[in-house]
Amino acid sequence: MKVLHVFGGGVRSGVESYVLAIATGLKGQGIEHVLAPLRDGPFISEAEGLGLRVRKVNKKFKGDPLTIYRLRKIIKDEQASIVHTNAENGNLYGRLAAAMAKTPRVVSTIHTFYDETLRDRYRSEWVRNLIYRQDLLTSRTCDALITVNAAIKERLVMHGVAKEKIVVIPNGIGPSRYEHYEKEVTQVSALRARLGIAGDEMVVGTVARLSPVKNVAALVLAGKSVTDRLPKARFVIVGDGPQRQRLEKLASSLGVTSRLIFAGWQEDINQFLSIMDVFVITSLIEGSSFAILDAMALGKPVIATNVGGNPELVVDGETGRLVPFNDIDALTSSIVETLTNKDRAARMGRAGRERVQTHFRLDQMLEKTETLYRMVMKSWQ
Numbered sequence: 001m002k003v004l005h006v007f008g009g010g011v012r013s014g015v016e017s018y019v020l021a022i023a024t025g026l027k028g029q030g031i032e033h034v035l036a037p038l039r040d041g042p043f044i045s046e047a048e049g050l051g052l053r054v055r056k057v058n059k060k061f062k063g064d065p066l067t068i069y070r071l072r073k074i075i076k077d078e079q080a081s082i083v084h085t086n087a088e089n090g091n092l093y094g095r096l097a098a099a100m101a102k103t104p105r106v107v108s109t110i111h112t113f114y115d116e117t118l119r120d121r122y123r124s125e126w127v128r129n130l131i132y133r134q135d136l137l138t139s140r141t142c143d144a145l146i147t148v149n150a151a152i153k154e155r156l157v158m159h160g161v162a163k164e165k166i167v168v169i170p171n172g173i174g175p176s177r178y179e180h181y182e183k184e185v186t187q188v189s190a191l192r193a194r195l196g197i198a199g200d201e202m203v204v205g206t207v208a209r210l211s212p213v214k215n216v217a218a219l220v221l222a223g224k225s226v227t228d229r230l231p232k233a234r235f236v237i238v239g240d241g242p243q244r245q246r247l248e249k250l251a252s253s254l255g256v257t258s259r260l261i262f263a264g265w266q267e268d269i270n271q272f273l274s275i276m277d278v279f280v281i282t283s284l285i286e287g288s289s290f291a292i293l294d295a296m297a298l299g300k301p302v303i304a305t306n307v308g309g310n311p312e313l314v315v316d317g318e319t320g321r322l323v324p325f326n327d328i329d330a331l332t333s334s335i336v337e338t339l340t341n342k343d344r345a346a347r348m349g350r351a352g353r354e355r356v357q358t359h360f361r362l363d364q365m366l367e368k369t370e371t372l373y374r375m376v377m378k379s380w381q
Contacts, residue, residue: 001377002032004080006057006071006094008087009037009044013209014290015087015111016043018148018171022084023052025174025366031373034078038067038089059093071097082373087111088135095138105376108139109146110156112287112308136161143376146369148288149309167372170312171288172365173297173356188275195261197275201232202339205276207269207291208283210241215305218282218326220247224254225332230339233259238272240265273298278338278345284325286310293360296320296352301345303334313360319352 085094279295302320
């Protein structure tokens with residue numbers, strides 16, 4: 001069986017982590033994997049370094065119509081058994097190219113709510129509606145749809161997608177993440193010193209792509225309120241993206257530049273998670289966040305916006321706190337409460353780690369995905 005994975009590519013994000021997890025985790029199971037990222041970027045060398053074969057699609061610009069034809073050629077050349085498409089662009093281009101190549105089996109993974117994601121990228125409501133309707137229409141060509149949480153499945157069914165075609169497979173993380181739990185503890189002091197964080201200071205952190213949908217501005221605004229109440233609090237923002245300069249200007253206007261550290265993109269996020277006393281996600285929408293799972297695996301209490309798949313990961317009051325999006329007062333109060341009640345924070349962290357180990361393991365995700373692949377193959381025999 002050969003699976004061709006179609007996805008955005010470019011920078012490393014949750015979708016790229018998902019594809020790598022499947023392609024490396026199911027290698028040697030009688031399944032050959034070929035990656036077809038639409039865009040070039042550092043992710044390609046990372047994938048090749050893991051021994052994966054990559055076919056570049058070379059998408060030139062947003063809406064590039066020739067992308068479909070280039071991808072169709074790759075699909076025909078590879079003679080893939082299954083084309084597995086991912087996320088908004090990967091699903092649209094991949095489904096159309098697979099149909100043109102007459103590939104009999106197509107599986108698509110929906111990582112978040114498209115109708116809401118599109119608001120972040122397109123101002124025109126007409127354009128957003130057109131793209132979303134195209135996605136719903138082309139989903140009919142798929143043999144199966146994977147959603148990373150139950151909320152996305154419910155939304156798709158509400159919009160007319162057959163529920164029998166949808167399988168919920170939550171994201172999962174592997175044992176290496178738990179090994180970091182012991183290993184990284186010994187590196188906390190060195191990293192704190194490198195970042196200029198004093199031994200008695202408390203760290204609030206996030207890991208996110210700095211784009212509008214991640215709404216990191218809410219964390220910067222909360223940073224002002226939190227540090228006014230807790231002068232020994234520091235904020236560490238790990239990630240990069242188009243809003244970085246704007247966020248740095250916001251921090252400067254609030255007078256909290258000295259209390260916020262923009263660490264940029266980091267290859268080993270666990271090293272940074274290890275220094276955080278509380279992990280925060282302020283997204284406007286979210287699918288099944290690998291960053292939340294990583295933080296929970298490291299025993300960190302998590303404060304997350306009550307959107308998308310976050311409530312399926314974070315149990316409010318047990319493994320962390322859920323707050324309304326853009327409610328800066330609620331976000332501030334939850335951060336202050338967590339930082340000042342260390343015993344409760346530690347209990348939440350332990351409960352979160354146990355929850356990940358029980359419900360969000362990589363082996364569970366891989367087993368369910370492989371089972372789906374074989375079911376799809378069998379249905380065409």
